[in-house]
Amino acid sequence: MIVGVVGAGVMGSDVAQNLASCSHDVILMDHSVKALDSARKKIERARKLGSFHRKGQSGGTAALDAIERIRFVSDYAALAEVDYLIENVTERWEIKKPVYEVIDSICKDSCIFAVNTSVIPITKAASVTKRADRVIGIHFMNPVPLKPTVEVIRGYHTSEETIQRTDEMLRSMGKSYVLVQDSPGFVSNRVLMLTINEAIFLLMEQVSTAADIDRLFRECFGHTMGPLETADLIGLDTIYYSIDNLYQEFGDSKYRPCPLLKKMVDAGLHGMKSGEGFYNYND
Structure with a gap:
């Protein structure tokens, strides 16, 4: 499975690192070349320090191979091939909303969108797309590779299939989760x-x-x-x-x-x- 990660900041780079260390091919996308360069250096530094994935995590590949699984791109068009997409841009709706308008037009119909957000309602993000049943929230905790549990948020239209596919992806990352209903800020x-x-x-x-x-x-x-x-x-x-x-x-x-x-x-x-x-x- 190819996983797209939008946003190469602190959370996005950590998510990409965690995914790659668990055998996923990753496309890390950010308009900022500077952010992509910083993410690459951060991930490479983690590899050298031996902290590429959580201690005891099963299914991880060697870190040297994992870094090669990540493609760093600055064009949304590269996301056309992804099967699952995790969005990590800043917590401002005026910035997130245009992202969903663009990726919804580029990504294939079967692609699931996971909103990695601290507070923005999942139903609100889904309303911008034509795939509301395939939009779900995943609130990753910082630092992502070291936190074994995440908060998963079911939007108003989120389907059972979307929850099941998210369950499979999170388990492949060595993570468990707590499923909650949609509300600003969720539980945590x-x-x-x-x-x-x-x-x-x-x-x-x-x-x-x-x-x-x-x-x-x-x-x-x-x-x-x-x-x-x-x-x-x-x-x-x-x-x-x-x-x-x-x-x-x-x-x-x-x-x-x-x-x-x-x-x-x-x-x-x-x-x-x-x-x-x-x-x-x-x-």
Whole structure:
């Protein structure tokens, strides 16, 4: 099976890496040649470090062969041959919507579209296409190759066949999943984005420091990472777009983005990927 991956950012490159390490031929598409070059270097670096696929994952090929399974392209036309497509562009509807209009006209009728999104409703994405029954949500967790479980979202029109084919593909990647119904933010991010946003309010109000907020979550609740560390990993721009989408979708003030979050995004402090967020990664 040939899998198309649209978007060569943090998530898209990880998804492509995970797929290739599990014997899938992958077409990684992004209009930005710079993004494709960065993705290639990131995947090659992972190969050299021996972290190409999750420890203990079955079915993975040798990393040296896996890197050769990925084609890096900047033209949508290359997606005409894919059997399954995973879209990973930024969490802004005005950017996602045109993508679905284009791929729906290019991809073959049998191709399934998986929306890799944190908050955007799957039914909304499906409404742009002529294949609503073949559109499903897959919320991959970061970093993709190391996370064994994903959140799968059934849109209003998603068919049982689409769920079955998605089940087969995820199992081939060594992943299990939890199937949920369509709602902005689904389960994980309805909770996570509120937690992160409230932690940023606490920091802005000088109730505590970033390090101590995260320490409380790690040491008191057993979390691997605190909310502000998690925000830096995901990307503060993604966090802002996600919480703002929830605010727009629900019209509920509890989702109002923290002003400090917006200020940091405007300043280019996006977390790990920019070198600085709530913590400094330039050392």
